[in-house]
Amino acid sequence: MKSFFPVVTVVAAVLLIWIIAVVPMNMHLTADQAQRDGLAVSPDTPIARQDFSGLGLAVRNSHLIPLTYVNVRPRLPSPHQIAIELYDTVIDKKITSKRSLVYHGWVTLAPTLLGFAIGTLLGIMLAVGIVFSRVMDRSVMPWAIVSQTIPILALAPMIIVVMGAAGIQGILPKAVIAAYLSFFPVVVGMVKGLRSPEGMQLDLLRTYHSSNSQGFWKLRLPASTPYLFASLKIGISASLIGTIVAELPTGAKAGFGARMLVGDQYGQPILSWAALFAAAITAAALVGIIGMIERGTLRQMGMKPA
Amino acid sequence: MIYIVLGFAFWAAGWVLNVRLANGPSGDVRSVRIAIPLIFGLTILVVWEFFVLGFEINPVFLPRPSDIMIRMSQELPRLWADFVQTIIKGALTGYIIGGLAAFGVAILADRSEFLTRGVLPVGSFMAALPIVGIAPIFVKWFGSDWESKAAVVAVMVFFPILVNAVAGLRDTTAMQRDLMRTYGAGYWPTLFKLRLPAARPFIFNGLKIATTLALIGAIVAEFFGSPTVGMGFRISTSFGQLALDMVWAEIVVAALAGSACYGLVTLLERWMTFWHPSNR
Numbered sequence: 040m041k042s043f044f045p046v047v048t049v050v051a052a053v054l055l056i057w058i059i060a061v062v063p064m065n066m067h068l069t070a071d072q073a074q075r076d077g078l079a080v081s082p083d084t085p086i087a088r089q090d091f092s093g094l095g096l097a098v099r100n101s102h103l104i105p106l107t108y109v110n111v112r113p114r115l116p117s118p119h120q121i122a123i124e125l126y127d128t129v130i131d132k133k134i135t136s137k138r139s140l141v142y143h144g145w146v147t148l149a150p151t152l153l154g155f156a157i158g159t160l161l162g163i164m165l166a167v168g169i170v171f172s173r174v175m176d177r178s179v180m181p182w183a184i185v186s187q188t189i190p191i192l193a194l195a196p197m198i199i200v201v202m203g204a205a206g207i208q209g210i211l212p213k214a215v216i217a218a219y220l221s222f223f224p225v226v227v228g229m230v231k232g233l234r235s236p237e238g239m240q241l242d243l244l245r246t247y248h249s250s251n252s253q254g255f256w257k258l259r260l261p262a263s264t265p266y267l268f269a270s271l272k273i274g275i276s277a278s279l280i281g282t283i284v285a286e287l288p289t290g291a292k293a294g295f296g297a298r299m300l301v302g303d304q305y306g307q308p309i310l311s312w313a314a315l316f317a318a319a320i321t322a323a324a325l326v327g328i329i330g331m332i333e334r335g336t337l338r339q340m341g342m343k344p345a
Numbered sequence: 346m347i348y349i350v351l352g353f354a355f356w357a358a359g360w361v362l363n364v365r366l367a368n369g370p371s372g373d374v375r376s377v378r379i380a381i382p383l384i385f386g387l388t389i390l391v392v393w394e395f396f397v398l399g400f401e402i403n404p405v406f407l408p409r410p411s412d413i414m415i416r417m418s419q420e421l422p423r424l425w426a427d428f429v430q431t432i433i434k435g436a437l438t439g440y441i442i443g444g445l446a447a448f449g450v451a452i453l454a455d456r457s458e459f460l461t462r463g464v465l466p467v468g469s470f471m472a473a474l475p476i477v478g479i480a481p482i483f484v485k486w487f488g489s490d491w492e493s494k495a496a497v498v499a500v501m502v503f504f505p506i507l508v509n510a511v512a513g514l515r516d517t518t519a520m521q522r523d524l525m526r527t528y529g530a531g532y533w534p535t536l537f538k539l540r541l542p543a544a545r546p547f548i549f550n551g552l553k554i555a556t557t558l559a560l561i562g563a564i565v566a567e568f569f570g571s572p573t574v575g576m577g578f579r580i581s582t583s584f585g586q587l588a589l590d591m592v593w594a595e596i597v598v599a600a601l602a603g604s605a606c607y608g609l610v611t612l613l614e615r616w617m618t619f620w621h622p623s624n625r
Contacts, residue, residue, distance in 0.1 A: 045463030053467075114486065174360075174367045177378065178385035188557055188607035189600040192477075193564035193577065197584055197592060205406055276473040283475050284565055296478070303481040303569075311482060319474045326473050 054118060063093030064115035065107040070096060072110070073103050116309045124313040137293070140317045146294040147282050148321065150210040154217025155278040159271065161218070162225030169226070170233040170259070171251075183226050192220065192277075195285040213282050220281040221274030228270025232263025265344050268333035275325045283318055295321075348399030352392045359388030408590040416590040417597065423579070424598055431576040432602050434491035435563035439498025440555065447503045447551075451510035452536070464511055472504040480566040489570035498562040502555035506548070513547025514540050546621050549614040556606040560599060 070088055074080045081099050082088055088096060097104055108117045125140070132139035165183075168175045195216045202212040236258050244254050286296025295318040302310030337344060363381050371377050390410045396402070397409045404412060417424065454460040480497050487493035517540055525535045567577025576595050583591035 042462040042466055045459050045461075046466050047463075049460070049463035049467045174364045174381075177367045177381040178363050179382075181382040182386065185604055189603045190557055190560035190564055192561045193599065194580070194596060196568065197580060200584065201406060201589075272473075276475075280475040280477060284477055287478075287481075287565070287568065295475075299478050300481060300569075303485065308482070315475075315478045315482075318478060322474050323470060 057115075057118060061113070061115050061117045062097050062104055062107050065110050065113045066093040066096045066100075066103070068110055068112070068114060069103055069107045070100060073100075073106060078103070112306050113308060116312050120309050121312045121316055124309045125316060128313060129317070140298070140313065143293055143295055143298050143314070144317060144321060147279070147286065147296065147318070150213035151217045151275075151278045151282045151325075153210060154214035154219075154282070155221045155275055157214065158218035158221035158278065159225050159274060162222045162270075162274075163229055163267075165222075166226050166229030166233060167255075169230050180230065183223055186223055187227070192281055192284055195281055196287065199285050213285050216281045216285050217278035220277040221271075224270040224273040224277065225267070228266045228273075229263055232266025233259045235266065236262045261340065264340060265333075265337060265342055268329065268337070269344065271329050272326050272333075275329055276322050279318070279322050279325060346399065348395045350399075352395030352399060355391050355395065356388060359384055359391075405587050405589060408593055412590045413593040413597065417594045420591065420594060424594060426574050427576045427579050427595065428598060428602065430491060430572070430574045431494070431563050431567065432560065432606075435494030435566070435575070436498050436559040438491070439495035439562065440502055440559045442495060443499035443502035443559075444506050444552065444555065446499065447506035448510055448548075451507055451514060454511055455514040461511055461515065465508060468504050468508040468511065472508055476501050476504075477562060477565050480562070481569045484566060484570040490572055491575075493570075494563045494566045494575075497566040498559045501558045501562040505554045505558065506551040509547045509551030509554075510544060513544025516547060517543045545618045546614075549610065549618065552610050553607060553614075556610055557603060560603050560606070564599065 067085075067088060070080050071085055074083065074085075080088075080103070082091075091099070097107075107113070108119070110116075113120070128138060128140040132141075134141045134145075136142065165175075165179070169180055169183075170176070198216055199212045202208075202215065233255075240258060240262075241254065244258055249257070282294070283296040283299075286294040287300055295314050298314035299311045299318075302308060302312075302314065333344065363384055366377055366381055366384075394409050394411060397404075397407055408416075450464070454464040477497070479500060483496045483500075484493045487496050521539060521543075522535065525539050530538065564577040564580070567575045568581055571578040576599060580592050580595050583589075583595070
């Protein structure tokens with residue numbers, strides 16, 4: 040709680056900078072529109088106005104400043120425009136409507152969650168294999184680490200189209216990308232976690248004459264829980280980003296990514312920005328939910344986050 | 346059919362060889378430790394080649410590794426031009442701008458305990474968001490050449506570097522700071538001689554996360570508008586022409602560039618934080 044006021048201050052400062060920036064960013068557009076509506080604008084031709092910066096124009100036409108906040112097609116929408124658009128499309132629209140962001144959100148969320156589940160399961164399995172097999176450790180682990188440095192996310196749209204051409208459609212192609220992106224963080228984190236018990240603890244189990252599998256279920260797996268949650272948080276946001284990027288340039292008809300692109304192409308920037316913020320809120324909610332499960336689970340087990 | 350059998354045979358042979366090497370007496374020798382993943386990678390490539398031949402997979406879906414290599418050797422000048430446009434002009438410029446900005450904000454925020462406590466949670470929150478979604482907006486703002494890509498990259502790398510730099514600058518003990526005070530060192534000497542060096546492991550951690558992000562940002566932003574050169578542009582247009590071998594050639598370049606950049610930052614880290622326990 041002691042970071043509540045600092046966070047509010049920083050957020051307020053960012054909002055303030057944004058609100059101030061709206062004026063110069065939109066001034067040229069607003070001046071053109073004002074002239075068409077018969078208002079006095081100086082200088083009075085669009086070409087002459089090009090010589091001025093947004094700020095300079097704002098100083099000369101201070102009576103137009105309020106109008107920069109109500110542009111229909113702003114370069115930079117003001118926060119309240121986005122808030123209204125979000126309210127309209129999240130709360131006012133029926134969820135079955137094609138214009139409801141809840142509908143688009145589900146289109147993005149379903150493959151994210153499916154892929155995340157698949158990626159996490161496979162990741163845990165591979166990590167178990169790596170910890171118990173020297174060959175797997177030596178041959179697969181270096182590639183798992185190298186694969187983190189490859190900008191694979193940039194290829195997400197291509198993977199979608201290839202799979203579509205091969206007849207695989209629906210949520211599966213996007214889920215594959217989400218799975219791939221959450222897979223490696225889980226592998227790397229779980230290998231670290233399963234190896235976190237110290238020699239002394241392993242020795243104790245050996246004095247109890249416990250088998251390898253008992254050592255796994257009773258020591259290694261519980262010990263890896265904090266590491267698992269740390270990588271789950273990375274994995275879920277990577278999954279969501281992957282799904283959105285996969286939707287962006289592929290001509291997807293629904294989903295946050297499609298919404299951002301449609302707003303951009305049809306000259307409705309407020310729509311893009313609303314989708315961007317909705318995606319951000321979704322990402323924050325997903326990470327927050329995992330964080331809550333983490334806190335609950337670790338408290339039950341009497342552990343601390345990794 | 347023969348190719349499928351060959352594929353399986355090669356897989357088995359590679360696996361047996363690796364099992365021997367890993368469990369053998371020289372399993373911990375450095376050269377063997379490097380050889381094992383290389384053999385694994387080679388096995389995958391060969392099996393891929395044989396399976397594409399054996400199952401007669403249409404090269405439109407999945408080209409053979411040999412096709413990709415031939416294509417790469419033919420298209421070297423074009424690949425180089427794309428590399429310069431996307432990685433050097435787009436990603437590197439944005440990386441430097443974003444990194445410097447993050448660094449500056451971190452040092453400013455660090456002067457006040459209040460700001461630090463505000464910047465840290467907000468920054469790590471922002472770092473988890475799908476920032477790459479601003480790419481279409483930025484392409485509209487800054488035009489379709491590399492400037493817009495650099496802008497996207499700068500915003501993407503800003504938050505991870507900021508969070509790590511702020512966290513790093515806090516990573517000195519009261520005893521160390523007291524020692525500096527007994528030397529009569531003010532804010533600036535303490536910053537340069539104690540706190541910045543102490544923050545280096547954190548900063549490099551942020552820089553490493555940011556390298557991959559920078560490449561992703563630069564390539565993805567090109568999907569929304571670019572001059573007729575660049576890796577993202579080439580990937581999407583080659584894809585439209587069903588020239589999948591060219592797409593894969595760009596993927597290979599992206600992978601090599603990604604690993605090389607990461608490796609470079611890691612080397613720099615070893616050199617500049619040689620004193621840190623993880624490097625000794």
